[in-house]
Amino acid sequence: MQLDGQYEKSMYINGLWCNAESGNQEHVVNPASLNKIKAFSYGDGADAKKAVEAAKKAFTDWANLSARERSKYLYSAYTLMMEKQEELARILTTEQGKPLAEARGEIASAASYLQWYAEEGNRVYGEIIPSSNKGKRLFVVPQPIGVVAAITPWNFPSSMITRKLGPALAAGCTVVLKPAEQTPLSAIEIVKIFEEVRLPKGVLNLVTGDPTSIGQEFMSNPDVRLITFTGSTEVGKLLMRGSADTVKKLSLELGGHAPILVFDDSDLEQAVKMTIMSKFRNCGQTCICANRIYVQHSIQEEFTAKLMEQLESMKIGEGLDEQVNIGPLIDENALLKVKHQYEDAISKGASTALGGKVYKEKLNGYFFEPTVLTNVSNQMKVMNEETFGPLLPIQTFETEEEVIELANHDRYGLAAYLFTENLNRAIRVMEKLEYGIVGINDVFPAVAEAPFGGIKQSGQGKEGGREGIMEYLEMKYVSMGLKR
Numbered sequence: 001m002q003l004d005g006q007y008e009k010s011m012y013i014n015g016l017w018c019n020a021e022s023g024n025q026e027h028v029v030n031p032a033s034l035n036k037i038k039a040f041s042y043g044d045g046a047d048a049k050k051a052v053e054a055a056k057k058a059f060t061d062w063a064n065l066s067a068r069e070r071s072k073y074l075y076s077a078y079t080l081m082m083e084k085q086e087e088l089a090r091i092l093t094t095e096q097g098k099p100l101a102e103a104r105g106e107i108a109s110a111a112s113y114l115q116w117y118a119e120e121g122n123r124v125y126g127e128i129i130p131s132s133n134k135g136k137r138l139f140v141v142p143q144p145i146g147v148v149a150a151i152t153p154w155n156f157p158s159s160m161i162t163r164k165l166g167p168a169l170a171a172g173c174t175v176v177l178k179p180a181e182q183t184p185l186s187a188i189e190i191v192k193i194f195e196e197v198r199l200p201k202g203v204l205n206l207v208t209g210d211p212t213s214i215g216q217e218f219m220s221n222p223d224v225r226l227i228t229f230t231g232s233t234e235v236g237k238l239l240m241r242g243s244a245d246t247v248k249k250l251s252l253e254l255g256g257h258a259p260i261l262v263f264d265d266s267d268l269e270q271a272v273k274m275t276i277m278s279k280f281r282n283c284g285q286t287c288i289c290a291n292r293i294y295v296q297h298s299i300q301e302e303f304t305a306k307l308m309e310q311l312e313s314m315k316i317g318e319g320l321d322e323q324v325n326i327g328p329l330i331d332e333n334a335l336l337k338v339k340h341q342y343e344d345a346i347s348k349g350a351s352t353a354l355g356g357k358v359y360k361e362k363l364n365g366y367f368f369e370p371t372v373l374t375n376v377s378n379q380m381k382v383m384n385e386e387t388f389g390p391l392l393p394i395q396t397f398e399t400e401e402e403v404i405e406l407a408n409h410d411r412y413g414l415a416a417y418l419f420t421e422n423l424n425r426a427i428r429v430m431e432k433l434e435y436g437i438v439g440i441n442d443v444f445p446a447v448a449e450a451p452f453g454g455i456k457q458s459g460q461g462k463e464g465g466r467e468g469i470m471e472y473l474e475m476k477y478v479s480m481g482l483k484r
């Protein structure tokens with residue numbers, strides 16, 4: 001698909017679209033066809049510094065608006081985003097690869113964060129504290145933290161942005177956004193929407209380009225008070241280390257390795273259907289998708305047979321084809337990582353129940369067949385390292401205690417899922433799973449009204465819900481002495 005519109009001036013600083021100071025450009029590549037789509041400005045730390053200055057200059061006036069006044073911009077942006085849903089979905093699929101139906105869903109999800117925080121910003125309450133000293137009055141005043149640097153990934157190039165912009169702008173913060181270099185077009189379209197609803201200049205700024213250089217500016221610039229990051233655990237750790245000198249607040253949504261636990265008292269049809277939806281959504285490139293499937297021994301054969309039957313009908317291809325269920329991986333590195341994890345598992349004794357090959361029939365993009373592995377063991381990389389691709393290892397277990405131990409990961413703690421129709425088991429197992437998010441007979445937990453986030457090396461902080469706006473606020477404590 002050839003896209004209309006110009007994206008070369010892809011940076012938006014102080015209300016103006018501009019090129020990189022260096023004049024450098026890169027191209028967005030369609031991962032399904034390997035065609036170059038659009039050129040965009042490839043900026044660096046110098047551009048990021050200008051953007052932070054603009055955000056700082058705009059902060060006082062934006063913070064001094066009432067929450068009600070700020071919410072009007074968010075609500076208008078939500079409305080416009082939904083009006084443009086089809087156009088935005090096609091741009092998203094063209095640069096990221098996911099099937100169009102998933103892209104439409106992502107745009108609706110992205111808009112919902114603007115809608116929800118347009119409302120939630122009006123419910124940021126302070127607190128009166130009953131003083132132990134009758135000569136004092138104690139209270140807490142929530143205030144926006146200041147300039148926020150937001151860094152977002154390519155796998156959800158629209159919703160990962162608004163999951164930050166919604167609460168940040170509602171709270172009264174100003175933002176400098178750096179999207180993933182693989183998917184800048186969706187970010188540009190979101191900023192164009194805020195320009196169209198006449199967000200005051202400097203409140204939202206966009207820098208596209210070299211992540212290391214831009215990141216270095218974010219970490220070292222004392223005017224950046226918070227870095228909100230969604231991406232790999234490795235980069236999250238780098239940002240933590242680099243932010244120490246300016247003691248920045250950090251909100252980190254990092255990697256995951258979700259287990260699915262299927263008990264013999266589950267609704268098997270539902271468990272099979274949701275396992276497929278979780279694993280193969282976005283070609284397995286989601287932070288909360290199933291990475292490991294544990295099936296109780298007595299139902300393993302029936303589960304696997306039903307799974308294979310349903311997988312046979314999945315169609316691989318370019319996401320703009322409405323019949324396609326599985327698109328490409330984002331780039332060659334992602335494809336090679338999946339291939340390597342598959343080969344490692346086979347070398348350590350796994351069996352291939354389905355797939356296992358780079359998909360090259362008539363397609364020259366980054367495609368890998370939906371693949372199911374059985375006879376897997378804990379020594380395999382696929383059972384320990386985030387896959388981020390269409391590779392599904394199935395392992396059996398006998399007892400509840402055994403599978404809880406298997407499910408809890410020594411590093412990751414983002415999402416875990418269990419399928420059972422037994423209420424007591426559901427609560428018992430949920431309480432013992434060391435994850436920030438647990439799905440019981442559900443694998444789609446991400447909604448604007450709920451706090452999404454991981455523990456351990458899957459991150460810190462929440463996005464969505466009441467907790468999601470707290471990330472962008474400082475709670476000022478006031479102790480007031482009264483004269484007699």
Ligand SMILES: NC(=O)c1ccc[n+]([C@@H]2O[C@H](COP(=O)([O-])OP(=O)(O)OC[C@H]3O[C@@H](n4cnc5c(N)ncnc54)[C@H](O)[C@@H]3O)[C@@H](O)[C@H]2O)c1
Nearest residue numbers: 152153154179180211212215231232235253254255256287
């Ligand atoms: N927890 C969540 O909500 C969530 C959501 C989506 C993706 N993720 C995770 O993100 C990863 C996949 O996304 P990805 O490949 O884009 O991750 P990534 O960490 O490679 O990149 C994420 C963002 O960080 C930027 N970046 C890379 N190096 C940087 C540096 N040195 N300084 C500053 N910024 C830098 C990238 O340009 C991109 O914008 C997976 O691990 C996935 O689990 C987590």
Ligand SMILES: O=C[C@H](O)CS(=O)(=O)O
Nearest residue numbers: 155156285286287288446
């Ligand atoms: O990839 C991570 C996203 O958070 C997945 S979801 O959009 O939250 O389901």
